[in-house]
Amino acid sequence: MYSVLIFLGEKDSLTVLHSLLKKEKIRCLFAVSEKDVIHMIQNERINLFVFDPSSSELWLKICKKVKTLSDIPILMVTESTDKESILNGLYAGADDFIAAPIDEDIFLAKIKANLRREGTVSVNEIHFNGLVLNKTRYETAYENTSLSLTQKEFSLLDCFLSNKNQVLTREQLIMQIWGYKYTDTRTVDSHIRNLRGKLRTVKFPIDDHLRTSWGYGYIWMTEGRKEKSTYHKSD
Template sequence: MKTLLLVDDEARMLDLLNIYLSPVYHCIMVKSGREAVVHMKNSYADLILLDVMMPEMDGWSACAKIREFSKVPIIMLTARNEKSDVVKGFQLGADDYVTKPFDEGELLARIDALFRRMDDKDTKAVHFKGLKWDEESHELTYEGQQIQLTPKEFSLLGLLLKNPNKVFSRAHLLESIWENKAFTEDRTIDSHVRNIRDKLRQANFPIDLYLSTVWGVGYKWVPKE
């Protein structure tokens, strides 16, 4: 079940959205734009329904802040339907715009349509237990939080992820990822694997369960249940 983050300063609206959406999605409710930003920095959601008119931090500001570190789909909710507001939302990174009062069926249809569009863009991505390796955007995320890898680390991890249970020798990895093998050594692979493990551990992904060393040969990705 996908997770929606519902953001509105009106308790009645949050309750209404939860009634509409909880039969289909797992819903998390927060009452301010600031809470939404904090949640997305520390946790995860597959999509955000974000009210525009809120005190302290409005929906536009929250959208802009979230876009600094996340590409999570965002649907803006507002009682205003002026064209300038719609344009502003899209310019700040929103994916869709729904005007209050809204029809329950239309809201569900818009959410479903947005998820379908995101899935179509995901054809070059590998998903594994909250980890997402995205070739098109050249990004690695875990539960929505970005993990910074060097280009070689990214390519090395992707090769392993896309070929589960296949053992890659160090020579094979050097040939596949380093174009000029003559100026690299086997220990280069070990150094990059060590960096990948360190970075994923820091992101709280249990990398040691899946990235396995095959002693005397190389490495493989083991997709344990």
């Protein structure tokens, strides 16, 4: 099921939009603040962001942040239909726009079109806080800096990003990456150590996200929390 995140200043429109999307079996999430937007994109599977900018400064700020976290399309809702306003929004990061007041038929058509485009990308790419894994070309980059990973390192990173906030045991990683049982668990630790090192070289905060769960395995945390817990950073 597709999920759409909506952040609109016009509260009266929310109930109508929710009803429209529900009929199309599209999950609808609402944000009430910039903080909500960031939290949901980091912790939910979002396929499209619909945003009504209350000011150009807020629009630029949120667009920039969303694009560093994910490559999901952004649909801008705007009351200004003059050429300059639309171009400014598109240059700021929007992928499409719709004029307010929202026409329901046009809104649904644009939602579906953007979800179709997003679907073709999301199958082959994983995005996380500026980190991009292209599973078609086996390429990895962080904030446009390419990263050279071995096949096993790439597969480990893919596995972690596909199972965020879940503890993965060394045995599970062996079966998924190596495909057989009898591999020394120290082999897993060695490859993960190398993966950490390479991600550090491009300044990705790997130690804030990939934690060792002592006695179990590893977990990829979506939020880079610093407080003490049962999960620890490891070399």
